[in-house]
Amino acid sequence: MKQSSKSTQPVVPALPSLPKPKYSQPIMLSLSLSLLTLAVTALAADPTPPKLTYLYSANLTFLAPITIGAVPSGSRNLLTISGGTVKGPKINGKVGSGVDWGLTDSKGVFSPDALYTLHTSDNATILVFEKGHAPNVQILFETASEKYAWLNSAVGYASGGPNDVGIGLDVWQIGA
Numbered sequence: 001m002k003q004s005s006k007s008t009q010p011v012v013p014a015l016p017s018l019p020k021p022k023y024s025q026p027i028m029l030s031l032s033l034s035l036l037t038l039a040v041t042a043l044a045a046d047p048t049p050p051k052l053t054y055l056y057s058a059n060l061t062f063l064a065p066i067t068i069g070a071v072p073s074g075s076r077n078l079l080t081i082s083g084g085t086v087k088g089p090k091i092n093g094k095v096g097s098g099v100d101w102g103l104t105d106s107k108g109v110f111s112p113d114a115l116y117t118l119h120t121s122d123n124a125t126i127l128v129f130e131k132g133h134a135p136n137v138q139i140l141f142e143t144a145s146e147k148y149a150w151l152n153s154a155v156g157y158a159s160g161g162p163n164d165v166g167i168g169l170d171v172w173q174i175g176a
């Protein structure tokens, strides 16, 4: 095949024609009616707040920040997580290492965006994904440990901020 010259316009591929709707009218009508019923039920019922289960508290320690500076979306620093401690009813151990490349916006709100490891006293390694808008943080986990496999589907909420050792976080599981 020849290379197309620079002046050649790219060819827009033809879109396949959309399939015709499969539902006959009576089915469509009963579908919309049941959706309507669902919507009314959802509005009528007072939603139950999710349960919170306290998992642990952690202190994260940091190396000196690497300043990226003023970027289009705010002020960026690269914070290297160097260690720390984890204590609580569900997880105990140490913080390994990681990075937080959080952003401080024009109003001074810090939005953490971190990835780091926890090393439990019973030898499991847990990867922690942290994102939020200080002091509210959402936490997800990943681990190969069978004992802690429940963390793979857990959604965590943490509240935290600076303390005299670095950053302190209290972590709960939502809707356990």
Ligand SMILES: *[C@@H]1O[C@H](CO)[C@@H](O)[C@H](O)[C@H]1NC(C)=O
Pocket (backbone or CB within 6 Å): 057, 058, 059, 085, 086, 087, 163, 164, 165, 168
């Ligand atoms: C975190 O540090 C604070 C302040 O030194 C301390 O009171 C707290 O017990 C520490 N928590 C953990 C989980 O190590």
Ligand SMILES: *[C@@H]1O[C@H](CO)[C@@H](O)[C@H](O)[C@H]1NC(C)=O
Pocket (backbone or CB within 6 Å): 121, 122, 123
């Ligand atoms: C964790 O690993 C250390 C070092 O390999 C070992 O001494 C210890 O017994 C292990 N603990 C558990 C609870 O498996």
